[in-house]
Amino acid sequence: MALYRHGNELLPERREITGSIVRHYDYASRIRRGKRFGRLSKRRLSFWMFLLALLFLIYLSVFDVKLQLHGKFGRNSAIRDASLENFGFEGLGNPRPKHRKQHFPCDVDFVESVDDVIEPKDRMNFTQFSLEYIDREENPEPRFGGHQTLEERENTFYSRNQTMHCGFVKGPDGSPSPGFDVDWKDKEYMNTCRIVVSSCIFGSSDFLRRPTSKKIGDYSKKNVCFVMFLDEQTISKLSSEGHVRDDRGYIGLWRVVIVRNLPYIDMRRTGKVPKFLSHRLFPSARFSIWLDSKMRLHTDPMLILEYFLWRNGSEYAISNHYDRHCVWEEVLQNKRLNKYNHTAIDEQFTFYQSDGLTKFDPSDSNIPLPSYVPEGSLIVRAHTPMSNLFSCLWFNEVDRFTSRDQLSFAYTYLKLRRMNPDKPFFLNMFKDCERRALVKLFRHRPDGLPPPAASD
Numbered sequence: 001m002a003l004y005r006h007g008n009e010l011l012p013e014r015r016e017i018t019g020s021i022v023r024h025y026d027y028a029s030r031i032r033r034g035k036r037f038g039r040l041s042k043r044r045l046s047f048w049m050f051l052l053a054l055l056f057l058i059y060l061s062v063f064d065v066k067l068q069l070h071g072k073f074g075r076n077s078a079i080r081d082a083s084l085e086n087f088g089f090e091g092l093g094n095p096r097p098k099h100r101k102q103h104f105p106c107d108v109d110f111v112e113s114v115d116d117v118i119e120p121k122d123r124m125n126f127t128q129f130s131l132e133y134i135d136r137e138e139n140p141e142p143r144f145g146g147h148q149t150l151e152e153r154e155n156t157f158y159s160r161n162q163t164m165h166c167g168f169v170k171g172p173d174g175s176p177s178p179g180f181d182v183d184w185k186d187k188e189y190m191n192t193c194r195i196v197v198s199s200c201i202f203g204s205s206d207f208l209r210r211p212t213s214k215k216i217g218d219y220s221k222k223n224v225c226f227v228m229f230l231d232e233q234t235i236s237k238l239s240s241e242g243h244v245r246d247d248r249g250y251i252g253l254w255r256v257v258i259v260r261n262l263p264y265i266d267m268r269r270t271g272k273v274p275k276f277l278s279h280r281l282f283p284s285a286r287f288s289i290w291l292d293s294k295m296r297l298h299t300d301p302m303l304i305l306e307y308f309l310w311r312n313g314s315e316y317a318i319s320n321h322y323d324r325h326c327v328w329e330e331v332l333q334n335k336r337l338n339k340y341n342h343t344a345i346d347e348q349f350t351f352y353q354s355d356g357l358t359k360f361d362p363s364d365s366n367i368p369l370p371s372y373v374p375e376g377s378l379i380v381r382a383h384t385p386m387s388n389l390f391s392c393l394w395f396n397e398v399d400r401f402t403s404r405d406q407l408s409f410a411y412t413y414l415k416l417r418r419m420n421p422d423k424p425f426f427l428n429m430f431k432d433c434e435r436r437a438l439v440k441l442f443r444h445r446p447d448g449l450p451p452p453a454a455s456d
């Protein structure tokens, strides 16, 4: 399905652009028809036509959701191509449609300057325990995520000293690497990082977007690792487009790290390795910021850490979805857009319901999260035990079930909270408009990603 190839924010954009094309067509054809009538009636007629068009516009803006959902315009190729986010993209030749449901960035009250940023001393408030990771299994069929049983899975949710599955699981001695191999030189570099900004492109699914250099201060340029994970296919495509690494391995601020032996056939699932497991890839890092490749970083990372973590003592920050709050809606949406094998979605969703996942209830004043659906394209985290545990748990869901991480976020968080009622986890779910203020948004490279294998 072509729809696999676009970003995970397809519907709102499609809908909005559909709306504007339809409106425009409608208005123009009415005006043209108007010209056939005599001069006398023309004025009056155009007044009525204008009124009619206006009413129709209003009608459309109210009902175009439904039109779209009934698929009347869903096969239009101009529409298919339009998986851009609807604010702040730098156009690639398409005119910017009017009348879209806009999502604006909001003001974010960053400190004035990086000099004012104070990294907090170790906070004794964070839940302390020791987390270790299973390095090797004797199973003759090695998998990157290992072979965790459901019983083992259940026990990993307790925030206590434990050794758990969290990717990078080797097979018996002499078996091939589980995947996600990087050069030892890169490994050495990654081991030195204390603060990381990272992103990835696999399977040539996107263009390369360098952080806006003039927005990044000298302190961050010296002290923050900006790491872009690419596979060989992507780097050769980017090189052919003129993004060539300098002799230190950099393209702009990005230090390029080539990943070989990708652990999954599904590139989206492979992308979840750097997205969730930065504490494993950067074992000395204390803080990290994950950035989806559709965004250009437009804000100094120190200001981001200060605002989302340090200022109010959070250890994990992620934005909520701009449109959907309930996992039930997210499931429907994933099916509607054919984002994934429907049977696999149902299996995951049924499992979650049987294990206590409930609908999002905005009227509940004790609601544990402002939304059950995240917009996971920007994640800011301190590498604390709870934050690392949550990252591993979430990764294991994506490894076991579908790679659609928006389906597993709330379940994982709520179960973690439920099983550790006295152990706080300071998660800050911030507003999507704040995410929009930190970055520039783009569409993904059209038709970049091959569809995942059906079984994956």
Ligand SMILES: *[C@@H]1O[C@H](CO)[C@@H](O)[C@H](O)[C@H]1NC(C)=O
Binding pocket: 123, 124, 125, 313
């Ligand atoms: C620890 O957290 C509590 C709230 O959970 C807060 O009132 C207190 O100020 C925090 N202490 C420190 C040292 O941050």
Ligand SMILES: *[C@@H]1O[C@H](CO)[C@@H](O)[C@H](O)[C@H]1NC(C)=O
Binding pocket: 129, 130, 161
């Ligand atoms: C957990 O591990 C830490 C560090 O390894 C150790 O100091 C602590 O005693 C352990 N706690 C328990 C309950 O075993």
Ligand SMILES: *[C@@H]1O[C@H](CO)[C@@H](O)[C@H](O)[C@H]1NC(C)=O
Binding pocket: 312, 313, 314, 426, 427, 428, 429, 430
């Ligand atoms: C930090 O602020 C956000 C947004 O105001 C809030 O949702 C979150 O609970 C706060 N976190 C802490 C630990 O106070």
Ligand SMILES: *[C@@H]1O[C@H](CO)[C@@H](O)[C@H](O)[C@H]1NC(C)=O
Binding pocket: 341, 342, 343, 344, 347, 454, 455
């Ligand atoms: C979809 O997923 C189910 C369950 O995971 C699997 O049995 C089935 O083969 C998959 N369908 C396709 C078309 O791959």
